[in-house]
Amino acid sequence: QVQLVESGGGLVQPGGSLRLSCAATGSIRGIYTMGWYRQAPGKQRELVAFIPTNGRMTYDDSVKGRFTISRDNAKTTVYLQMNSLKFEDTGVYYCHWVGAPGNYWGQGTQVTVSS
Secondary structure, eight states: OEEEEEEOOEEEOTTOOEEEEEEEEESOOSOEEEEEEEEOTTSOOEEEEEEOTTOOOEEOTTTTTTEEEEEETTTTEEEEEEOSOOGGGOEEEEEEEEETTEEEEOOOEEEEEOO
16 A cells, blocks of 8 residues: 655646645555646546656646656655646646555645636
8 A cells, every 4th residue: 555645735826836745655665656647627637747766757748848747766755846837737636656556646735826
């Protein structure tokens, strides 16, 4: 079992920044991938970014150049630095973990971009 605890969401004006964190605890060993998904009201959950053990980041086109995903393997934590936020970035952001024990989701953290 792997537990994921997210933090860092909130309310921000367009053009602002937020940093999300997700700490993983539990049966963590070997290689694994951590990432972020988001779900806007009335829409399906979509991939934002992910980063595997080798550190090769992947981003959705809608966030390229604005968001940066990173990870601290010693802390088994993944971060999402979000800059130049837009109205359409609003949603619940979910941390995702994939590795040997399986596939796990965090509880979600709300990000609201509003003026």
